[in-house]
Amino acid sequence: xxxxxxxxxEPAGRLPRPVFSAxxxxxxxxxxxxxxxxxxxxxxxxxxxRLLGETAxxxxxxxxxxxxxxxxxxxxxxxxxxxxxxxxxxxxxADRAATDDPRFPRIVTAELDQLDMDVxxxxxxxxxxxxxxxxxxxxxxxxxxxxxxxxxxxxxxLPSVAVDHGLDARGLLEQVCIKAGLPPDAWRDDDTHLRIFxxxxxxxxxxxxxxxARQPAVAGGFYPGDPRGVARMVDQLFAAAAPAAAQxxxxxxxxxxxxVYSGRLAAAVFRRVAIPSRAIILCPRHRPLGAPWxxxxxxxxxxxxxxxxxxxxxxxxLAGAVEGLALDAAAHREEHGIEVQLPLLAxxxxxxxxxxxxxxxxxxxxxxxxxxxxxxxxxxxxxxxLLIISSDMNHFANDSETRRVDRLALDxxxxxxxxxxxxxxxxxxxxxCGVGPCVIVMEALRQLQCLGRCESVAYATSAEASGDTDxxxxxxxxxxx
Numbered sequence: 001x002x003x004x005x006x007x008x009x010e011p012a013g014r015l016p017r018p019v020f021s022a023x024x025x026x027x028x029x030x031x032x033x034x035x036x037x038x039x040x041x042x043x044x045x046x047x048x049x050r051l052l053g054e055t056a057x058x059x060x061x062x063x064x065x066x067x068x069x070x071x072x073x074x075x076x077x078x079x080x081x082x083x084x085x086x087x088x089x090x091x092x093x094a095d096r097a098a099t100d101d102p103r104f105p106r107i108v109t110a111e112l113d114q115l116d117m118d119v120x121x122x123x124x125x126x127x128x129x130x131x132x133x134x135x136x137x138x139x140x141x142x143x144x145x146x147x148x149x150x151x152x153x154x155x156x157x158l159p160s161v162a163v164d165h166g167l168d169a170r171g172l173l174e175q176v177c178i179k180a181g182l183p184p185d186a187w188r189d190d191d192t193h194l195r196i197f198x199x200x201x202x203x204x205x206x207x208x209x210x211x212x213a214r215q216p217a218v219a220g221g222f223y224p225g226d227p228r229g230v231a232r233m234v235d236q237l238f239a240a241a242a243p244a245a246a247q248x249x250x251x252x253x254x255x256x257x258x259x260v261y262s263g264r265l266a267a268a269v270f271r272r273v274a275i276p277s278r279a280i281i282l283c284p285r286h287r288p289l290g291a292p293w294x295x296x297x298x299x300x301x302x303x304x305x306x307x308x309x310x311x312x313x314x315x316x317x318l319a320g321a322v323e324g325l326a327l328d329a330a331a332h333r334e335e336h337g338i339e340v341q342l343p344l345l346a347x348x349x350x351x352x353x354x355x356x357x358x359x360x361x362x363x364x365x366x367x368x369x370x371x372x373x374x375x376x377x378x379x380x381x382x383x384x385x386l387l388i389i390s391s392d393m394n395h396f397a398n399d400s401e402t403r404r405v406d407r408l409a410l411d412x413x414x415x416x417x418x419x420x421x422x423x424x425x426x427x428x429x430x431x432x433c434g435v436g437p438c439v440i441v442m443e444a445l446r447q448l449q450c451l452g453r454c455e456s457v458a459y460a461t462s463a464e465a466s467g468d469t470d471x472x473x474x475x476x477x478x479x480x481x
Contacts, residue, residue: 015083017123017198018058022380026316027052028086029202032065032094032119033297036206039098040107048094049087056087061197063089064120064158065097067206069111075101080122080147080156090119113290113330115206120158120199128194135187135194139169144196146176148187155180159199204319205291205327213300213307214329214356218336222258223343227305230343233259234267238347241268246348248274248481250450251387251441253413253434255475256283256337261462262392262475267344269457269477275349276386278311280318282437283337283390285360290331292360293370295319296338297327301354303342311353314385318355321377322370331358337390337434355385359436364422367436371418371443378448387441391434393474399463405430406459406474413478414454418442445480455479 020028031051038045049056062080066073077096079089098107107115122145128138139146145159155176162172173194174184186192219225224233241264254269255262285292295315301308319327332338338356345352362370378384393406409432412424418439425435432438445451457477463469 014126015059015061015123017200018060018086018121020055020058022317023313024052024055025202026313026320027055028090028121029117029119029204029316030312032090033117033206035091035094036065036067036098036117037112039095040112041109045091045095047087048090049085052087056085058086059083060086060089061122061125063093063122064118064199065090065093066118066120066158067097067107068116068118069114073104074107074111074115075104076158077101078120078122078156082125086121112206113328117204117206118160119202121202122197122199125195125197128196131190132188135173136169139172139196141167141169141172143198145199146172147195147197148176148180148182148192150180150182150186150189150192153180153182155182160201202320204316205297212298212329213302214296214298214310214332216303216339217334218339219304222336222340223263225304230304230306233263234343234347237263237267237344238271240264241271244268244272246272246274249386249479250384250445250448251389251480253389253391253438253476253478253480254341255392255477256340256390257392257462257473257475259340261465261473262460263340263344265458265460265475265477266341269479270344270348272457272479273348273386275345275352276383277351278314278353278355278383278385279345279349279388280314280355280357280385281338281341281388281390282357282359282434282440283335284433284436285331285335285358286337286433287331287334289333290358291326291328293322293325293362294328294331294358295325296332296356297329298332301338301342301356303339303346306343306346308342308346308350309353311355314353315355317377318357318374322373324366325357325370332356341388341390357437359434359440362436364419364439367422367439368418368443371440372447374440375444375447378444384448387444387480389434389437389441389478391432391438393430393432393476395431395433395473396471399461399469399472402461402472402474406432406476410456410459410476410478413438413442416442416446416451416454418446442480451480453481455481
């Protein structure tokens with residue numbers, strides 16, 4: 001936890017605590033993550049000054065960036081001065097954490113999507129004027145970090161260190177002495193200078209690919225692989241959907257199979273919806289890659305011939321608001337449940353900013369908690385995103401059995417009871433792949449008082465396209481409001 005400055009001059013007055021909104025905290029985290037990623041890759045890094053706007057000049061005591069891999073520290077470096085603009089301290093801390101912590105091997109590109117990051121904003125430095133043993137009583141565990149200096153020796157420990165390691169105030173003082181290369185009891189001496197400070201931390205998954213685009217993974221398989229083919233088939237899918245006036249809905253369910261099987265039904269759903277400026281799409285985790293619950297950190301979603309923008313700041317806020325949800329690009333690398341929707345959404349709402357979430361297994365209490373925490377975040381947003389459930393229905397029974405069990409699931413959804421949906425699907429062994437996303441979205445809408453009705457757009461099975469009635473998949477299109 002090194003600091004790049006020598007003993008700083010005392011501030012003229014106690015530096016006040018900087019106050020940031022949730023959006024500003026997300027921007028700070030995103031800016032620091034982009035800076036770390038660029039430094040590790042040996043690329044020219046964009047200064048946080050431009051990315052943070054008016055927040056950039058906020059006066060702080062300093063900033064630290066801490067990187068961990070599977071819970072173990074990989075780097076922690078920072079920059080402090082008596083008073084420094086946030087952007088300058090953040091630039092320095094991120095660069096040094098990425099490349100210049102001498103205690104650890106240098107971070108390599110392959111690690112980037114496996115790192116968690118803490119961004120500490122420090123404030124309120126105060127010299128410790130007490131002497132000897134009285135210095136112990138100046139420290140409040142969990143509130144204060146400690147900086148020490150004697151001669152050329154320097155050491156600093158962040159406010160979290162004592163909590164993480166179960167230290168009392170005396171133990172924290174001894175450890176900061178050891179950090180500085182001093183005897184453990186050097187903190188008692190009059191010629192040892194002590195300073196306490198406070199800090200706030202922003203935590204999340206490093207947005208290693210946050211400035212990159214998510215590349216198409218299933219083009220040429222689930223849907224055409226060339227721009228002309230995509231445009232032509234999108235035309236056909238929307239032409240086949242019944243004309244309808246777009247209306248405001250809080251959530252939708254759309255299928256995500258290959259377009260030849262379910263694309264027309266998905267297009268029919270999207271045609272019915274007046275899509276707002278942002279949308280959050282949740283799909284099941286089909287591949288054992290990345291975090292079990294993962295929100296994509298990318299800036300853009302690409303598909304042949306086009307793209308949709310994402311909202312990495314909202315992605316960061318989601319990861320911070322939902323327990324167990326990580327910012328993770330790896331989980332989205334080969335996932336088709338979101339990708340197949342992109343050209344369809346781009347046709348009806350090219351301006352939409354789409355945040356994608358993959359959802360692995362979860363118990364009913366875990367999924368309901370996810371929905372509750374998602375709703376709590378959305379309540380703070382004046383313009384709420386559309387919530388999209390990307391899910392197919394039952395898989396690989398014959399056509400009549402698939403229709404029978406799908407009717408059980410759809411009837412349960414129509415009761416507007418997310419717990420009842422989960423229990424119906426599990427009790428009847430219905431292989432609805434997106435039951436997790438469905439429960440999450442329904443619970444979020446229920447908490448937001450936006451789950452007053454469920455309207456069916458259409459239902460189909462793959463037999464209608466393939467002619468094979470022995471082994472089919474069911475597809476449904478639903479609107480929630």
